[in-house]
């Protein structure tokens with residue numbers, strides 16, 4: 344590999360791009376680079392995923408199988424578990440998980456392990472970019488020292504005087520903004536924020552991404568880029584908590600919060616609608632803010648908005664369980680012994696992802712209070728044992744009028760588009776709706792309890 348490489352090299356065609364972690368973020372990114380004509384290798388520690396990808400099969404519902412097949416066939420995409428092949432790459436993009444551990448503290452072990460698997464193979468002139476969501480400082484404090492064990496250097500520097508500072512390899516951070524299931528904005532349309540460890544690293548990463556996204560937004564450092572992602576997710580988390588709290592107040596006063604939000608959203612400036620629900624779910628919003636809270640402690644700083652939002656959002660499944668209890672009580676029934684059907688286990692509509700889904704907590708609470716609980720979800724024919732829940736042997740119940748009528752209450756937890764809400768309300772005895780999914784159903788409103 345040349346030692347004379349310039350950052351502008353990454354404007355070139357047919358680059359060899361390595362993507363580490365072929366999950367919800369890494370796989371679409373890999374396919375986008377393949378689509379742009381680059382030669383992409385996906386690296387993953389899970390040999391089953393690697394075999395499936397090489398056989399042209401998808402394991403994520405919204406990622407089309409035919410795209411994988413097309414690029415495997417044209418040799419623009421292949422997957423491997425052999426990290427020695429990182430040597431052959433021009434750019435290495437890290438998309439591994441960044442979860443919380445049992446104490447709800449950042450678990451950076453995946454990023455750390457990945458950096459350790461890169462450094463023995465690191466080559467001069469390679470560009471390494473971390474995409475995993477994390478606290479400000481991770482690229483500099485965790486990834487850089489491990490990569491520099493290779494004996495090569497990438498100095499932390501900024502300013503015009505360092506425009507052409509000499510680097511053996513380049514290092515940058517660029518947060519992923521993937522929104523699974525969003526049909527309006529795909530990866531190619533979403534602007535990408537990029538921060539380099541030094542100016543040449545920033546230019547190299549900008550040149551690379553400019554080939555696959557509509558717009559690249561450079562920021563001055565990896566820390567700023569890391570913070571951008573957290574700001575975006577904390578903004579969502581705090582605003583969702585606020586509407587969840589206001590929903591509970593509106594329910595008590597007898598005001599329809601959804602009507603209020605829709606009316607407020609007609610204001611052409613200064614307002615952005617957020618919608619209440621049964622609690623927070625997904626891989627990002629319930630997790631990422633705590634990366635910042637944790638880092639803030641190092642600076643004797645309390646992130647009170649994050650803590651408060653967490654408190655409100657975590658309480659939402661309890662609010663739903665109370666609402667189900669109250670609705671049954673109004674019909675002279677107790678929770679204990681009631682037969683309940685919960686609709687939607689995915690954390691949001693139209694996705695096959697149940698990570699951190701509030702439905703899992705709601706079902707647990709209903710069971711703990713003595714209800715007999717079934718579920719339906721077109722994306723999950725059956726459930727399994729999870730870290731915090733045991734739903735082994737549970738199977739999705741088919742949605743037929745006769746079946747629906749057999750339950751004391753139907754709880755709408757996730758508002759999948761494929762559900763026939765008119766039919767559900769028609770057939771069910773009682774519907775507890777956490778998402779206002781039944782807003783267009785005008786008949787039998789007396790059966791519907793919004794919560």
Ligand SMILES: NC(=O)c1ccc[n+]([C@@H]2O[C@H](COP(=O)([O-])OP(=O)(O)OC[C@H]3O[C@@H](n4cnc5c(N)ncnc54)[C@H](O)[C@@H]3O)[C@@H](O)[C@H]2O)c1
Pocket residue numbers: 363364365366367368369386387388389392438439440441453456457474475476477519520521522523626627
């Ligand atoms: N899912 C989203 O919508 C989303 C959106 C924006 C950002 N993110 C962030 O992107 C990162 C990845 O998230 P994801 O949803 O793609 O996770 P994921 O669990 O879907 O995928 C991660 C992949 O990495 C693989 N992996 C784990 N350890 C590895 C290692 N040491 N080497 C190689 N492969 C390894 C896993 O087998 C898996 O295939 C996280 O930091 C997440 O916060 C996710």
